[in-house]
Amino acid sequence: MASEARKQELIKSIYHAVIDMDEAKTRKLCLEALDEGIDAYHTVTHGLTAAMDRVGVLYAERTYFVPELLLCSDALYAGLEVLRPYLKINELATRRQIIIGTVEGDIHDIGKNLVKIMFEAAGWEVRDLGRDVALPRFLEEYKKQRADIIAISALMTTSMLAMPRVIKMVRAEYPDVAIMVGGAPLTREIATSYGADGYAENAGTAVPEAQTMLARLGK
Numbered sequence: 001m002a003s004e005a006r007k008q009e010l011i012k013s014i015y016h017a018v019i020d021m022d023e024a025k026t027r028k029l030c031l032e033a034l035d036e037g038i039d040a041y042h043t044v045t046h047g048l049t050a051a052m053d054r055v056g057v058l059y060a061e062r063t064y065f066v067p068e069l070l071l072c073s074d075a076l077y078a079g080l081e082v083l084r085p086y087l088k089i090n091e092l093a094t095r096r097q098i099i100i101g102t103v104e105g106d107i108h109d110i111g112k113n114l115v116k117i118m119f120e121a122a123g124w125e126v127r128d129l130g131r132d133v134a135l136p137r138f139l140e141e142y143k144k145q146r147a148d149i150i151a152i153s154a155l156m157t158t159s160m161l162a163m164p165r166v167i168k169m170v171r172a173e174y175p176d177v178a179i180m181v182g183g184a185p186l187t188r189e190i191a192t193s194y195g196a197d198g199y200a201e202n203a204g205t206a207v208p209e210a211q212t213m214l215a216r217l218g219k
Contacts, residue, residue: 026078100152101130118203151179163181
């Protein structure tokens with residue numbers, strides 16, 4: 001087992017490897033983390049997804065652009081490929097279902113994909129609608145699946161304005177459905193004003209937020 005200092009060193013190195021767009025190094029370091037007994041979920045949340053959160057900031061600041069974003073995501077997925085088989089499944093969540101998608105007019109899906117991975121790792125059944133999802137499709141899919149949660153993502157200040165429209169549309173037919181939202185331009189206050197039941201600040205907090213939200217709603 002790695003010492004705490006070694007654990008922090010490896011996680012920090014993985015974090016920087018993703019930001020540095022180094023796919024091979026990310027894969028190698030994730031293998032080392034497994035070999036040294038570091039929990040895979042901890043490596044994903046504090047190494048990989050934390051790095052992509054930082055990449056999102058760099059993209060918003062126009063320090064990184066689309067090519068850098070794509071190369072960072074390649075490094076991320078290389079690490080996830082190594083770690084995913086070792087992620088522990090929460091048996092309490094194995095029967096849970098979630099519908100997830102990025103709203104119409106928004107083609108960004110890296111954050112949404114990270115959230116999807118975290119839910120799958122926690123044992124949830126995920127119905128991924130993809131990106132640029134026509135607003136009525138969330139309701140149509142819920143009618144088919146009757147999932148525990150609808151999760152809506154938006155990465156732009158313009159596209160996030162579609163969120164309250166989706167929520168209103170769904171709630172008109174299913175007032176009690178649990179809905180959570182997330183994405184870079186949102187805050188918990190905005191999520192609440194839109195009528196959402198929950199808000200995930202990042203991929204690492206999405207599953208705990210969903211579980212807390214369902215417990216609060218008595219579901």
